[in-house]
Amino acid sequence: MTTSPILLLDNVSRVHGHDETAVRALDGVTLRVHAGELVAVMGPSGSGKSTLLNLAGGLDQPTVGQVFVEGADVGAMSMRDLAALRRRSLGFVFQDFNLIPSLTAAENVALPLELDGLRVRKARRIALDALEAVGIADLADRYPEHMSGGQQQRVAIARALVGNRRLVLADEPTGALDSQTGEAVLRVLRSRCDAGAGGLLVTHEARHAAWADRVVFLRDGVVVDSTGTPPGPESLLDSVGTI
Amino acid sequence: MSIRRGLLALLAQEPMYGAQLRSEFESRTGGTWPLNVGQVYTTLARLERDGLVEAAGGADDEGRIGYRLTDQGRAEVQRWWTAPVDRGDTPRDELVIKLALAVTVPGVDVQRLVQTQRTATLRHLQDLTKLKRASSEEAGGRNELAWFLVLDNLVFAAEAEIRWLDHVESRLAREATRAPEVRTRDTESSFDDQSSKRASR
Numbered sequence: 001m002t003t004s005p006i007l008l009l010d011n012v013s014r015v016h017g018h019d020e021t022a023v024r025a026l027d028g029v030t031l032r033v034h035a036g037e038l039v040a041v042m043g044p045s046g047s048g049k050s051t052l053l054n055l056a057g058g059l060d061q062p063t064v065g066q067v068f069v070e071g072a073d074v075g076a077m078s079m080r081d082l083a084a085l086r087r088r089s090l091g092f093v094f095q096d097f098n099l100i101p102s103l104t105a106a107e108n109v110a111l112p113l114e115l116d117g118l119r120v121r122k123a124r125r126i127a128l129d130a131l132e133a134v135g136i137a138d139l140a141d142r143y144p145e146h147m148s149g150g151q152q153q154r155v156a157i158a159r160a161l162v163g164n165r166r167l168v169l170a171d172e173p174t175g176a177l178d179s180q181t182g183e184a185v186l187r188v189l190r191s192r193c194d195a196g197a198g199g200l201l202v203t204h205e206a207r208h209a210a211w212a213d214r215v216v217f218l219r220d221g222v223v224v225d226s227t228g229t230p231p232g233p234e235s236l237l238d239s240v241g242t243i
Numbered sequence: 244m245s246i247r248r249g250l251l252a253l254l255a256q257e258p259m260y261g262a263q264l265r266s267e268f269e270s271r272t273g274g275t276w277p278l279n280v281g282q283v284y285t286t287l288a289r290l291e292r293d294g295l296v297e298a299a300g301g302a303d304d305e306g307r308i309g310y311r312l313t314d315q316g317r318a319e320v321q322r323w324w325t326a327p328v329d330r331g332d333t334p335r336d337e338l339v340i341k342l343a344l345a346v347t348v349p350g351v352d353v354q355r356l357v358q359t360q361r362t363a364t365l366r367h368l369q370d371l372t373k374l375k376r377a378s379s380e381e382a383g384g385r386n387e388l389a390w391f392l393v394l395d396n397l398v399f400a401a402e403a404e405i406r407w408l409d410h411v412e413s414r415l416a417r418e419a420t421r422a423p424e425v426r427t428r429d430t431e432s433s434f435d436d437q438s439s440k441r442a443s444r
């Protein structure tokens with residue numbers, strides 16, 4: 001493939017703290033996510049998954065190495081450019097949903113669009129579509145405190161998916177969801193990637209990771225394995241034969 | 244198939260008699276797969292025919308014959324440790340047996356084994372998910388629904404296997420910090436003397 005990746009982590013390391021308290025959360029990780037590709041990251045607690053995602057989203061800086069989003073060096077960006085990048089190109093679903101409590105579900109989802117200059121009514125219409133896609137259109141005018149954990153999570157996902165985000169980063173987006181809803185969320189994420197976005201998904205659940213084209217295994221800050229390139233049609237037929 | 248491989252793995256540790264193989268196999272797999280002596284000797288005979296094991300000297304005073312691995316047998320065991328258990332042609336019990344033996348036989352990179360298996364199982368899970376993707380949720384009637392439920396059953400089974408592997412991995416990591424020497428065992432002494440030590444445990 002000759003196209004440049006939407007996300008490139010180039011040999012990044014991240015050390016938290018100093019000297020004897022130093023924790024090497026990531027150690028020389030290189031990872032590419034191309035347009036149309038969904039990559040899942042799995043690994044035990046503390047293996048560096050959230051650290052990886054925060055670096056990819058420009059929320060944290062690597063100690064060593066560089067992060068590129070759509071070819072631009074995130075470390076070299078001004079605060080303003082970085083903020084614009086996060087608003088326009090990046091969708092982020094946090095491990096704790098990070099909704100704004102004084103805004104309704106629809107307003108939370110519409111906020112990044114409005115900040116980007118969209119008219120309020122247009123932004124609301126897009127927000128309602130996004131809420132519909134994650135199955136909570138009827139909760140559009142509720143405030144986060146009046147929603148269950150799973151419902152709040154779906155609002156956070158809708159917010160990460162609205163607009164033309166080129167890169168969607170999701171940290172355990174299905175944590176508080178039942179299996180049906182979790183799968184619905186994965187379908188939405190998948191179709192967003194099929195439509196050309198790049199996706200990076202952290203999850204503990206293999207069932208959800210399996211929606212990705214590639215699954216990367218982290219342990220102690222190092223990539224220890226990967227399912228490699230997605231299987232071709234031949235191996236698909238093989239697997240049908242064996243079930 | 245897994246019994247055959249299991250016996251080979253035990254012989255990789257040290258030569259043994261048939262009866263000894265049987266009790267070792269059973270004790271290491273927690274008695275979950277009882278073997279009868281006949282099964283063990285039939286398997287040994289086939290392994291000998293296939294050139295994977297050979298008699299270690301003649302019969303002793305009690306008429307027992309010890310078996311040991313040939314080079315070919317040793318290579319076969321090595322392949323078993325490094326390749327993931329194949330989903331197509333063996334029951335999943337093989338994976339459980341393989342792990343039970345791997346943690347007791349010295350020199351096996353169990354962490355690597357777990358990771359290799361997990362990646363293989365995740366690939367299988369990806370294939371299943373592709374099939375789900377290919378058929379749309381809404382379209383189709385009862386047959387489509389039935390197909391979905393069948394797929395989901397396979398998906399949940401594969402996921403359970405991966406969760407179990409995760410659990411094995413963290414369990415082993417904890418074990419390693421608690422007793423780093425737990426897996427080293429004396430493999431130098433003769434098999435007679437090993438079996439008596441084990442019997443007294």
Ligand SMILES: Nc1ncnc2c1ncn2[C@@H]1O[C@H](COP(=O)(O)OP(=O)(O)OP(=O)(O)O)[C@@H](O)[C@H]1O
Pocket residue numbers: 016017023024025043044045046047048049050051052
């Ligand atoms: N701000 C911080 N200061 C110090 N250490 C940190 C900090 N953030 C993370 N760490 C450490 O870095 C390592 C990786 O943390 P990280 O949050 O990336 O793990 P994770 O894989 O996301 O785990 P989980 O599955 O529990 O969410 C851990 O050992 C953690 O304690």
Ligand SMILES: [Mg+2]
Pocket residue numbers: 049050051095171
């Ligand atoms: Mg985390």
